[in-house]
Structure formats: structure tokens, C-alpha cells
Amino acid sequence: MRSTLRWIGLAVLAVAVAVWLFVGRGPTIAEGSALVLDLGGTYVEASTSPLVARLVGDAPRSLLGLYSEITKAERDDRIGTVLLRIRPLGVGWAKAQEIRDAILRLREGGRRTVAWLELERFGPNLEYYVASAADEVWMAPGSRNPLVGLAAEPLFLGGMFEKLGVDIEYERIGRFKTAVESYAEEKMSAPNREMTTALLDSIESQLLRGIAEGRGLEPEQVSEAIDAAPVSADEMQELGLVDGVAYFDELVDTLGDPPLVEAEEYALVDGSDVGHDPVATLAIVYGTGPVVTGRAGSTPAGGSVLASETVAEAIEDAAEDPEVRGILFRIDSPGGSALASDVVWHATQRARAKGKPVVASFSDMAASGGYYVAAGADHIVAQPATYTGSIGVFVLRPVVGGLLERLGIGVEPITRGAHADLLLSSRPLSPRTRARLRADVRGVYDLFVARVAEGRDLEPEAVDAVGRGRVFTGAQAREAGLVDSLGGLRASLRELKRAAGLDPEADVMLVAYPQPKPLVLQVRELLGLSVARAAREAVGLARLPEWLPDGLRGLERLESHTPLLVPPLIPRIR
Numbered sequence: 001m002r003s004t005l006r007w008i009g010l011a012v013l014a015v016a017v018a019v020w021l022f023v024g025r026g027p028t029i030a031e032g033s034a035l036v037l038d039l040g041g042t043y044v045e046a047s048t049s050p051l052v053a054r055l056v057g058d059a060p061r062s063l064l065g066l067y068s069e070i071t072k073a074e075r076d077d078r079i080g081t082v083l084l085r086i087r088p089l090g091v092g093w094a095k096a097q098e099i100r101d102a103i104l105r106l107r108e109g110g111r112r113t114v115a116w117l118e119l120e121r122f123g124p125n126l127e128y129y130v131a132s133a134a135d136e137v138w139m140a141p142g143s144r145n146p147l148v149g150l151a152a153e154p155l156f157l158g159g160m161f162e163k164l165g166v167d168i169e170y171e172r173i174g175r176f177k178t179a180v181e182s183y184a185e186e187k188m189s190a191p192n193r194e195m196t197t198a199l200l201d202s203i204e205s206q207l208l209r210g211i212a213e214g215r216g217l218e219p220e221q222v223s224e225a226i227d228a229a230p231v232s233a234d235e236m237q238e239l240g241l242v243d244g245v246a247y248f249d250e251l252v253d254t255l256g257d258p259p260l261v262e263a264e265e266y267a268l269v270d271g272s273d274v275g276h277d278p279v280a281t282l283a284i285v286y287g288t289g290p291v292v293t294g295r296a297g298s299t300p301a302g303g304s305v306l307a308s309e310t311v312a313e314a315i316e317d318a319a320e321d322p323e324v325r326g327i328l329f330r331i332d333s334p335g336g337s338a339l340a341s342d343v344v345w346h347a348t349q350r351a352r353a354k355g356k357p358v359v360a361s362f363s364d365m366a367a368s369g370g371y372y373v374a375a376g377a378d379h380i381v382a383q384p385a386t387y388t389g390s391i392g393v394f395v396l397r398p399v400v401g402g403l404l405e406r407l408g409i410g411v412e413p414i415t416r417g418a419h420a421d422l423l424l425s426s427r428p429l430s431p432r433t434r435a436r437l438r439a440d441v442r443g444v445y446d447l448f449v450a451r452v453a454e455g456r457d458l459e460p461e462a463v464d465a466v467g468r469g470r471v472f473t474g475a476q477a478r479e480a481g482l483v484d485s486l487g488g489l490r491a492s493l494r495e496l497k498r499a500a501g502l503d504p505e506a507d508v509m510l511v512a513y514p515q516p517k518p519l520v521l522q523v524r525e526l527l528g529l530s531v532a533r534a535a536r537e538a539v540g541l542a543r544l545p546e547w548l549p550d551g552l553r554g555l556e557r558l559e560s561h562t563p564l565l566v567p568p569l570i571p572r573i574r
Helices: 002-022 050-055 063-075 093-108 125-131 158-164 179-184 190-215 219-228 233-238 248-254 308-320 338-353 401-406 431-456 460-466 474-480 489-499 519-538
Strands: 033-041 079-089 112-117 136-139 167-173 260-262 280-288 324-333 358-367 379-382 387-389 393-399 508-513
Touching: 033 063, 063 079, 063 093, 079 093, 079 125, 079 248, 093 112, 093 125, 093 190, 093 358, 093 489, 112 125, 112 248, 125 190, 158 167, 158 179, 158 401, 167 179, 167 431, 179 393, 190 219, 190 474, 280 308, 280 489, 308 324, 308 338, 308 508, 324 489, 324 508, 338 358, 338 431, 358 489, 379 474, 379 489, 387 474, 393 431, 431 460, 489 508
Parallel strands: 033 079, 033 260, 079 112, 112 136, 280 324, 280 508, 324 358, 358 379, 358 387
Antiparallel strands: 167 393
């Protein structure tokens, strides 16, 4: 196996070197060309080499990479049309808004934008929402109606654990810190229902308003069209939701059969060829995945983690670099360890003390510990749909004595110390230990509130009033004072340039910290992940089912007996 991987690695490296040597200054783009961008699959907040991403077909795509390609096309007068071929997207609503904003900028820049939907499952609301930003929306003849309304389906596992003989003890601060309910209860509490309903209402409002603006309709007309679904592609056209129904080749013919430029070819166009002239360097540090202590790059399943030592060191290295004028902290995290969150928060304060402004830019989620790490930034930017806040804390403690009894397993706990029963899993906590645990959780919450109050220039009482574990959308968080402005990468960069004393419209060089690994190491790691993924699938250990809440994913490294800054298990809204 090792020999085989070595030869594969050498072969991939040889291809990479060949591409590097022979691409020259990039392709020749004819005037009036149509750039074809395939939008589909998963987009992540990462700095993976575009070359590696193209060489390894199943690697997730970089959202920043897509942003960069669209920005080039926005400036490239040789591109007359951008043709967006949209298939199922594995992103949240905030990333969808990031892509949508980029399409709107193409329109503003004079590019004709045409979206073509190729979808066959019910309810691709998000994909249509992205497409509605284009000048024209077309559907493949066999596509299904993309608008059937939104749905969320929270899961509650308490009844299952009860049948297994497992009790779930917990302490929490904040009535909206409902993550514990997903494990300990059988149904939704009133605060949980209030919060989930508010999130669904906010996303629906953004969906209706965005589609209405894109299609020149009223939100009420879009709502009526949703209530009439499912309808055929032809009926979608009658309702004014699409401009035509055609196969891809037929659509190209309607555009006048322009020269087509595929995304892989356009990626070889250098930014300088379209006038990109950076005047300064800014750093981008990614905080992606569950917040954990120490140094790490991924979970056992291959997902990203926000490891305290790795991220804090990246922030401090960027702050020490004399060429770096400011730091963009790009966050896509559901939270996790309270200790790790505070370590990263401290790194942002050290960077600011060295004169380097820090702007936090939120992607799909910056909740609980994911919000904590950003609380001390100079400026916070979120998309209207970003899951934000969840200022609260909880601790879970499974009690498996009943399960052991059912299995015929004897256990005889022996302890030393007044509160040593915290280390046991076979019996409930004593009242005095429970009180001690409650006080510890309260202490973590009070520190969280203090960090937010300091960073947001609020009184602790005001932070507590909007905290208590509640998750907001970015739009709601803006009203609550938890974020400064709404927008995506472009808005975040404008704020950072302004804070760094630069013209907000100036071109900058964006450098990732920590620095990307050498190409050969990236290839080796990607090959290793592919082999590991294949091995897991071979023994039935593939990824968790898609229907599970996002909050259940990537939490392998989090301890159940320690205070956690994790939001409620927010169900996926589709």
C-alpha cells in the first residue's frame, strides 16, 4: 500500500509540475466569451491550493477560491457573459448569500449573468435562491420545482437513551441553551420552539425578499408560488420564476453561441491580467469547525477543527509580520471548548495590542464558542443568514448505571474527595457536587458574558439579556448589537482596509496564516484522506447521515464532562 501511494503521489506531482511549466502566462480569452462556472457540491472556508483541488476531484471547493474567480470575471472586459451551471449545493444559507452577492456584483459590473438549474430532488430552495441573483434563470427540462417551502426537523434522543437505561444529567446557563434537550428530552421545549420558529421566519423572510428582488416580483407573489408548488418547469415560467426551459446546449445557442471558457481554464488567468494591483498585504486566518484545545488540523473523520494552539499561533504570526496591515478572521464554527475559545480570544487581543486590526467575518455559523473567539474583534461582519450568538454554556453527563445493570455488568465505585463523583459515569451526582458543578458552569458563562461585554462595549446585563444561549440569524444579531454590519467577504475586507488606514476600494494581497503546506505535502495528505475514507466506508464507518442535525457532526473531540460552548443542535433548514 505504501509503495502504491508513493507512486500515485509521484504521478500527481509530475502532472502538477507539467501544468506549472506549460501554462505560461495563462490562456487566451476571446472578446465576448462566456465563462462557465459550475456551482455544486461543498464549499469550505479553507486555503487549499486550487491546483490540488483540481487534481483531486472529490476535494471540497474553496469558497474564497470561487470568490476570487468571480472577482476576476467582474473586472475582465473580455468576459461578456457568466453562465452559472447550478447543481445541488452542500452549503448553508450564509455561504449561499456569499455566492449570491458575488453574482449580483457581476451584474453590477456589466456582465450578463445566466443561471441554469439542473436539479431533480424536491425542495432545492437554496439553489434557486442563489440562481435568482442572475439576470436570467433557466431550467433543464427534467428539473423538479425548486420551491416547496422551508422545513426543519429537530431530533430528540432522550426517549432512546431512557430505553437503553442511560440517564442524561446536565447543567446549563440560559433557557435557550437547548443543545442538552436534543440528548435528554423527548420533545421540544417552549424556548426551543420560540427560537427555532424565529430562525425559520428570518430565513424565510430573506428567501422571499431575495427572490422577489431578483425576479422583479413582490414577496407575496413568491409566497403564493411556493404555496402552489410543486409545479412543472413550464408553470414556473408562467409564474415569472424562470425565463426559459432548455437543455444546456440549447441555452448556449440562445446566447448567440459565444466562445465558452470553462472554470478550470479561467483559473489560469493571472489577477494582474485584469488589473489587480495590490498596495498592501492583509492576513486571513480561518477558524473552521468545532473549537478544541491544542494543535490539530482535522477531526478523525477528516473535517476541519478550530484548534486553539494552531489558530492562536496563526493570529500571532500574522501580527508579528511587518508586511501584514491587518487580520481577517474568517469563522465558520459551532463552538466547543470554553478554554480553547478563551485562548483564541486572547490571541486576537494580543494582535490588536500590536497595532494590527482584527475584523471577524462570519460564514454559515459563528455560534457559542465560534462567537466567543470573535467577540474581541475591532469589527464583526455577518451574513443575514449566519447562525450567530448562542452566548451560553452547558455540561452533559451520561449516567450509564442502568445500562450496565441491564447488561449484567457489575460496578463498585470507590472515591476519594468530596466531589470525586464527577469522575464517575455509573451513578448520579450527589446534591453538593451538583451544586458545585452548577457554580462552575455559571463561572464559565460569566466569563463569556464579560468577554462579549468588553468587545462589544456593552454592559454585562445587556449581554446577558440577549445571551442565555439564544441563536440568532445575522440579521437578528445586528439588531441585538452582536454584530456591527451585514455582508460577506467583500464587506469584511472593506472594513479591514478601512481599519488599517487603506482606501476601502484598494487592491490588497490576501495571505493565509498559517502558510499553506508545500504542494507535495498537500497531495500526500489528500491521498491519505482518500484512502482513510475508503477504509471507513469499507467497514461501514462512512459519514453520518445527512438528515442528522449539523450540530451532531464533528464533535468527536469534545468532552462530555466539561463546560461546552456549543449552540442548540440547529436542524438543517431546507
